[in-house]
Amino acid sequence: MAKTPSPQELSKINHEPSNDGWMEMPVDFRPGTWCYSGKASALETLELPNPREWQPTDEDWKLPDNWETIIYEGFRERLKKFRSLKIFMDTCVRCGACADKCHFFLGSGDPKNMPVLRAELLRSVYRKDFTTAGKILGKLAGARKLTKDVLKEWFYYFYQCTECRRCSVFCPYGIDTAEVTMMARELLHLVGVNINWVLEPAAKCFTTGNHLGLLPHTFKDSIESLCEDIEDVTGIHIDVPLNKKGADVLFITPSADVFADPGIYTFMGYLLLFEHIGLNYTMSTYASEGGNFGLFTNNETMKKLNSKMYAEAKRLGVKWILGGECGHMWRVVHQYMDTMNGPADFLEVPKSPITGTVFENAASTKMVHITEFTADLIKHGKLKFDPRRNDHRHVTFHDSCNPARAMGLFEEPRYIIKQVCNNFHEMPENTIREQTFCCGSGTGLNTDEYMEMRMRGGLPRASAVKHVHQKHGVDLLSCICAIDRATLSTLMQYWVPAVEVSGVHELVGNALIMEGENERTTDLRDEPLEGMEDDE
Amino acid sequence: MKILFPLIAVIVLVLVALAGVDGAHLQTLFGIYIPYAALAVFLVGIVLRVIGWARSPVPFRIPTTCGQQKTLPWIKADNLESPHNTLGVIGRMALEVFFFRSLFRNLKADYDENRTGNELTYGSAKWLWAAGLAFHWSFLFIFLRHLRFFSEPIFFFVPFLETMDGLLQIGVPRLFMTDLVILAAVTFLFARRIVSPQVRYISLPADFFPLFLILAIALSGIFMRYITKVDIVSVKAFTMSLVSFNPTLPKGIGSVFYVHIFLVSTLFAYFPFSKLVHMAGVFLSPTRNLANNSRAKRHINPWNPDVKVHTYAEYEDEFRDVMKAAGLPLEKE
Incomplete structure (x- = not known):
């Protein structure tokens, strides 16, 4: 287990993002910032898919062969079942009012912890798979393909959201990151990507x-x-x-x-x-x-x-x-x-x-x-x-x-x-x-x-x-x-x-x-x- | 790149219109076919979009509560921030749609690791709210004012809006305040996307394009009204001919007019496929448009799934011995 930095060390926080585009920035699984994977036995008790031994720091997460299809179908199903997901994918104007409302952003300065960007992690894939503009214009329309790196990014950042809904208080459209995180975690469960501290208690x-x-x-x-x-x-x-x-x-x-x-x-x-x-x-x-x-x-x-x-x-x-x-x-x-x-x-x-x-x-x-x-x-x-x-x-x-x-x-x-x-x-x-x-x-x-x-x-x-x-x-x-x-x-x-x-x-x-x-x-x-x- | 590309796109749109009208003499295309087509795309697109949203159910009642719930009679419930009935929901939505209530709460976090005690403080940050409100209201005013060109007799509210808008009584033709306000607001919204490092970081080309497009629309309109002083009578004759589906191209109208029409057409056609659908989406947001009454009144989920539960009978079967030893009551001895 990682040694936790001292309060003095942790206090140094830079809230200004660099100029690099966020889509290209890979996740760094630094110790102390991610949770251990769900144990196979817990997944079996709860009848969740793909129980196996793995850890987030592994290169190979042992995903099912057709994991892209599973996520795509799961996403489509949830768009049909949850109006909230559709609305929250479509209406964000990236005004940034939510940016400094998240405790994880305030405490880490990691730009992907700005609620708008956390949702964009999912939204970018949504655009690629489910919108005309995203299919045609690709990156210009803010769309990107779901890759294993994107999936790892989802895991990292949707387990850096506590579904506290503070950002949703300030959003002019009531976009609720808790709802977005819930949907993302549901999608990750479909391919067996999850954390033990949730699943074992469950x-x-x-x-x-x-x-x-x-x-x-x-x-x-x-x-x-x-x-x-x-x-x-x-x-x-x-x-x-x-x-x-x-x-x-x-x-x-x-x-x-x-x-x-x-x-x-x-x-x-x-x-x-x-x-x-x-x-x-x-x-x-x-x-x-x-x-x-x-x-x-x-x-x-x-x-x-x-x-x-x-x-x-x-x-x-x-x-x-x-x-x-x-x-x-x-x-x-x-x-x-x-x-x-x-x-x-x-x-x-x-x-x-x-x-x-x-x-x-x-x-x-x-x-x-x-x-x-x-x-x-x-x-x-x-x-x-x-x-x-x-x-x-x-x-x-x-x-x-x-x-x-x-x-x-x-x-x-x-x-x-x-x-x-x-x-x-x-x-x-x-x-x-x-x-x-x-x-x-x-x-x-x-x-x-x-x-x-x-x-x-x-x-x-x-x-x-x-x-x-x-x-x-x-x-x-x-x-x-x-x-x-x-x-x-x-x-x-x-x-x-x-x-x-x-x-x-x-x-x-x-x-x-x-x-x-x-x-x-x-x-x-x-x-x-x-x-x-x-x-x- | 994410700024340059949309800027170039808008410049190209302007050039296309100019070339089309001045060079290729495609007045019919730019004055008649494209506006009709754009309007059709807008109407069909937005209707399909709203139907698409509405077809997905709202399985759970998930309002974000920003005020006291209704509980005991002696505790003052906040029916606007945590509505418990339809009237409250209407009030909450009205505040949201007309006055951007949630955005009004905006704060700016200020972090100073060397401050003793409170490293984080939260200052008032109403500029985004003010600029957003100014932009949307002036856009609405301008849109409604333009109905002068599409109604005969003119809609009753149009002269009233014009009087209000021209209250400063400067110049001939009279200066409309909203023309200045929209330029200022769009400029602010653009500058904010560049100056604030966080907002710059999250911005996409799709955030700059509508700003440039609307700016170009406003500028071309202002140019015609105050500088070239376009022939209003001809314009109106033309727009009324569009309304009556008997389109007749105007004579002696400069190409800026066609640029203006073409950019507006682009905006209309672009609308249903972009973030601009927030105009319709805000009404359907489940965290805002639902009453916080889910304990008083059952909310139905049309696809409520069947799940395998662990029943008490199974539980007792598994733990009967220890339960018995502990003296806990049992269903079956």
Whole structure:
């Protein structure tokens, strides 16, 4: 694995492209900027084509003999199936408004990371194969032939896009590079070109129900051990119902919340909340994953993995589904689930059993975001907080890409944070809400061999955090995404080491005043509260 | 090369028209056949293009949300940036089409590795938006003003537009502001493609060609109106003869007029095969023209695929022993 350059070395970035034409510039598979290939076993589990041993640095990628035909036919099929692809191939005027909106371009200066050029990688082949002008005029019309080098370029750059959609906010035609990247990755899958960090979690999710491959008993053990930690901090004993039939609500969250620091503290927050309000809920070991790496694979795999949510809700006979803090999970739930696996006519329109609020916004999908649920509880005065229990932290909020730009979830988490924290500071306005910056490791790029690119892609986010860290002493970056919780922690250690990362419900869990609890002297991380340092 | 070639192409077009009219006396070809053919290509081409787009379905509801979704009643929803109903979508599209809302957000990132704390800052960058808006609106004004030549009686709005456009009351014939604005805007858009290293890098010949073509069209029009002061009455008689499909060539009209007509014809014919289709495409963009209501109302995918799933029954069969040992409920003991 490549040694990651130091922050000082990485800071030297040149955003001015050379004068050479981009079509002739070959890809340099520099260590630290690409991910390992998908393992044959994962491809077999997911029934994806061309499972084999290979690596991107190999000269021969062992493509099928007729790979050009496969890509051509696949492209044609997708043009017929997705209006978005056709429109996005045809309408770009290369105004360049998107150029400096991409975190990977800002962090690397590589011109092919300008969203317009990333799309041109595909568009140039589209022109050659599917447009009259491109067929006749060739390069003059911006067309070029698909070669093995072009395919390698696709692999390199469509795995340097995290489908965060920031460029699409600024595009006058709404061209969405996430959509272009999804199509390109689908095409690459047709010839067996893909990365392991997406496919192995997807394959594990298919067989075990979660990305980490936790077997049912391990999943249960993990939760029980977190419940012990909760009891140590709060004195409250919690039993988490698993696979329970007849509960009101099925709760689904990313499996990382159950297993990985710092997501586990967010998970503790959920459990304390449910215990406090006496929610009749269950979790499932079968549908034990909120996240969906199928979104980063192809639409069929996304549908396969997502199907477990409704299937399990139906089997357990719950009324509706509550979803935890996760970014791309919510893109799938909000924009795809009902279309793919609905109609969920066996469920009821979600109604909070505590406040009676009916979530009309989820009337068809029947799935509510936990920040919507909690914000409603707070508004109705059902929760009492002692925000001083978060006084040892100065908090900012990172809008995760998908809840921001594929859902419009901005106010609920902020409302909650302001109720449970006294020290909240927003990052600069061009780096939050719909203009938020990606963590740099989304869409399955959060793997170690890719560390240099991750740190580059995360630079814009880190730069904004550093700003509020220096200005307001911010030392906690809260967010509503499991990938963020994992990747921003690494990013902060690299760029702004004094800042830690948390979910929103960790802060809720800290501040929530519960019946029968011990006097809190530490937060859920077992770190002393402000004024309690002496008691340690 | 990518600048020179389109420039040469436009110069050649001008020379072809001049040679055709002055040298070969092909007035009928350049004045009648080519304009009719270009218009036909434009109409058929653009209709086919839109039909081509519309034939592909929109499988998923994928609006880019730029404002608060509609959720709880006490949280203010942003119906323009994250529309939850048709009215909101119409509002969003209107802002996009008439005022280039998304482009208005444009920023310029400024990177300074030596700045302590915030290496990256984002400054306002409204010039592209302003020039783009100025260009498109002046183009529309000029296009509509030209309907004076294609209507009898003249469409009611044309004199109004002319009055507005000539508000400065300079010169005879009166100076139209849009003539200056379009020249300035096209010049800016061209200069930007050369001066900005990033935009220069991404630009293709197909980005320069329409700029040169439109510039040449504007210049030839301005030349006729303000300098040679073309005989408007003859021109109108000719254009009306085109409209009534009884074409009669004008007498005593200079060759610049034919150059102008030929370049406009080229633009029309080129339109459906180029990036200029963004004019129609913007209306069909699924990230902008769909309501953000996919949890409230089911969106249908006409080709929703059947996929092989891993069912709970299979899962329990595979893990029954460990589930039983862990005390998890089972369907089959």
